[in-house]
Amino acid sequence: MSSNSHDTSTPGKRHKQESPANHYYSYILSILLTILAFAVVIYGGLDRSFILVFIVSLAIVQALVQLLFWMHAKERGHLFPLMFIGGGAIIALTGVAAAVYWTWW
Amino acid sequence: MAHSHTVKRYSGLMDWLTTVDHKKIGILYLLAGGFFFLVGGVEAILIRLQLLYPDQSLFVGDTFNQLTTMHGTTMIFFAAMPLIFGFMNAVVPLQIGARDVAFPFVNALGFWLFFAGGVLMNTSWFLGGAPDAGWTGYAPLSTIADNAGNFHGTDFYVLGLQIAGIGTLIGGINFLVTIINMRAPGMTYMRMPMFTWTAFITSAMIVLAFPAITVALVELMFDRIFGGAFFDAARGGNNVLWEHLFWIFGHPEVYILILPGFGIISEVVATFSKKRLFGYSSMVFASVLIGFLGFMVWIHHMFTTGMGPVANSIFAIATMAIAVPTGVKIFNWLFTLWGGQIRFTTANLFATAFIPTFVMGGTTGVMLAVPAADFQYHDTYFVVAHFHYVIVGGIVLSLFAGLFYWWPKMFGTMLSEKLGKWQFWFFFIGFHMTFFPQHFLGLMGMPRRVFTYLPGQGLEEGNFISTIGAGLMGIGTIILLINIIATSTKKVTAPADPWDARTLEWTIPSPAPEYNFKQTPLVRGLDALWKEKMEGKKEMTPAEPLGSIHMPSPSILPLVMSVGLFIAGFGFMYRHYLISGIGIGITLICMFLRSVYDDHGWHIEPEELKDKGVKA
Amino acid sequence: MSSHPTGALPAHPETATLEGKNKVMGFWLFLGAEVVLFGCLFATYIALRNHVTDGPTAEEIFKLKTVGWSTFILLTSSLTSVLAIIAMHKHKLGQLLFWLLITVLFGLSFLGLEIFEFNEYVKEGHKFVSSAFGTSFYTLVGFHGAHVAFGVTWITLLILQGLRKGLTVVTAPKFYVASLYWHFVDLVWVFIFTVVYLMGKVGH
Secondary structure (H helix, E strand, C coil): CCCCCCCCCCCCCCCCCCCCHHHHHHHHHHHHHHHHHHHHHHHCCCCHHHHHHHHHHHHHHHHHHHHHHHCCCCCCCCHHHHHHHHHHHHHHHHHHHHHHHCCCC | CCCCCCCCCCCHHHHHHHCCCHHHHHHHHHHHHHHHHHHHHHHHHHHHHHCCCCCCCCCCHHHHHHHHHHHHHHHHHHHHHHHHHHHHHHHHHHHCCCCCCCCHHHHHHHHHHHHHHHHHHHHHHHCCCCCCCCCCCCCCCCCCCCCCCCCCHHHHHHHHHHHHHHHHHHHHHHHHHHHHHCCCCCCCHHHCCHHHHHHHHHHHHHHHHHHHHHHHHHHHHHHHHHCCCCCCHHHCCCHHHHHHHHHHHHHHHHHHHHHHHHHHHHHHHHHCCCCCCCCHHHHHHHHHHHHHHHHHCHHHHCHHHCCCHHHHHHHHHHHHHHHHHHHHHHHHHHHHHCCCCCCCCHHHHHHHHHHHHHHHHHHHHHHHCCHHHHHHHCCEHHHHHHHHHHHHHHHHHHHHHHHHHHHHHHHCECCCHHHHHHHHHHHHHHHHHHHHHHHHHHHCCCECCCCCCCCCCCCHHHHHHHHHHHHHHHHHHHHHHHHHHHHHHHCCECCCCCCCCCCHHHHCCCCCCCCCCCCCECCCCCCHHHHHHHCCCCCCCECCCCCCEEECCCCCHHHHHHHHHHHHHHHHHCCCHHHHHHHHHHHHHHHHHHHHCCCCCEEECHHHCCCCCCCC | CCCCCCCCCCCCHHHCCHHHHHHHHHHHHHHHHHHHHHHHHHHHHHHHCCCCCCCCCHHHHCCHHHHHHHHHHHHHHHHHHHHHHHHHHCCCHHHHHHHHHHHHHHHHHHHHHHHHHHHHHHHCCCCCCCCHHHHHHHHHHHHHHHHHHHHHHHHHHHHHHHHHHCCCCCCHHHHHHHHHHHHHHHHHHHHHHHHHHHHHHHCC
């Protein structure tokens, strides 16, 4: 794999110039998802459990958008980062499961 | 090539206080961990002395609770974890052909933070009493706090463990990045030695498990010090929550403890059977599976809290499932030994003794995994017997094996095999004498954490034998100390490869030179050194030309940062928040200095490399 | 031996050196740990959020309008930190530092708004010591706020460092890692406004 000595730049490598367009789309999408979540809660009318599942799903989608686009996690070389964020999320979920199902008074 | 800045080199004590060299940090971890092992050992002897006969009053009541709490906490967090980090530091960079870890400064910081936490917790003995709520610190016992300063011990537990835990977390991140980014050319993941693999998985577990105890300790601290209501039932708090948070950390923690031990056994058994490890791929897969499943079983510590049969069953099955990859490993070690040219050096004595002992501990674990049965075993000496079999019979035996195996590489001398064998037999026989009877004491109803027992209940013989056994373990430990002292005075130098071994750390001189590898080696297969040996070569082929070697600069900042948090800890414990502010301020200023003043390091030039036989 | 940067910066200066690669990878792993940390704080909050004893409930006390503004501010600051990194990849130091400054200003506004919000809650009887709900609310949202405060301080110091040292293969990883941190902090906020405030308003 990589050598141990300092590995200076490879000026010959061409990188696709990243356009800010994708990032602006992500921003607008995030705003829309946020407004949608707020609206569903403020204007109510729907079944309570449905609202809960819906807003949490919206949050997960928004989080993924920010993770993959703004944090560049969908680009090359991000396997370990994604494994650890994903692994952390799984453990966080087990913690939440413990709080919801296996805690009582 | 002229240096454009002055090279800061220290000697003597300052060298050790400012070092960022993983080899020295490894030795610091072994020294500190060894010291706390002795402290925990003394606590154990005192416990066993009190339990030698029924109705004794040597150490009773709260004193006894302090002894059991500190024995457990010290042994797990300040002895076993640091000793493991000691070997990881000493060995992993060498096994992957690297010159240091990814973050040498952070490596030093991790050590000093652990040390600060360990010292802080142990000052409690002199400051009104040690923590006494068990190493598991269950609420609401652990939330008892008052303004008069009684029940103060648990504050030391909270802050000491928190500070040490931060050190462990950053250490875990360090080893992960090192192994991901800094392997020598040709060393793919499936060509890494097993000790490096287990270090890798352990580090991943540390990164994902330690935040849970961080949160648990923060919540306990907020309840105790700031009047929070996390665990105060009267204000809506919940104590089962503490158990969940603690064990979501605590169960992976015990796999964090044992996996490196498994790694050491794999190295030692293969080397001293003169055979490659049987079933390498399945070993890797099994270790990864153990790491993952370790996070899915924590409720087996809570079977009796009343969660009901569904929850209990799910976790019972998950717990039993872990026995499967563990069994794969056991068989692989046995198949490695089978048909090999076995040499029973002290290291291999400890390694082969580990195998049946750990299996015994593992099988009682499967017994405990049955919830209905666990209602009988829970909180009895049966559990105590189980975990000592896996921790002492598991991790401690493998740490002793590792010590004898890697001592020449770390110090350039050899520990006495004769004294080693005496140590082994005293410790091994003493161990079984101490803990085997405890299974039966538990089955006969003796509860845990009790400071005495009545006569005429059938508990006398077991306790008596158990205490004698503890004495034998103590003698074994003393023999080890004598061995270490004798070796330091004798100066018998060790060759680069005293065991005719298989992995990269044995290709460089003993002790390892400051820069590890003159030239980064080219790895052509699993058991990189053995592959070269089998082709008649004496050395590794280098992967780069000789050049000047960049070394990181030493720094006093890690020590100062740890002292800052130590001071902050005292501020919080004694409710003097100005002191806390000052302590945290010191730490933050050091972080600022580290960020602003870039470390350019220094260089070792090819002319300075003392060894002969340099390849161009 | 590693040469000093010759002149032309590489396209991704933050991972051009081994040191940079290590820093970026190490920081991602740290973020993995932070996911578990906040996950446990969320788990605690979810368990305790309805245990209010005599104090006000979430439904009664939360001010969604303030939270809406905070969310918008933080989300926009996350965008500006992305723009900063795009400028960095174009090697435009001035633009990089400008967008980072905007990020800091938005971050400070977020904090100001949060302090105002907490102040109102305390006046209305929702305190840290009131109940398990109170303790877990202030701990979770407070930890997030502390992360914002740390980030604001960190990025400010980096702006000053950037002015002094410029954009090099040594400073680039620092900017990149701080930007990852800032995104993460916004990511956590997405879950806070959903699980704490919106779920709170949906009721018991």
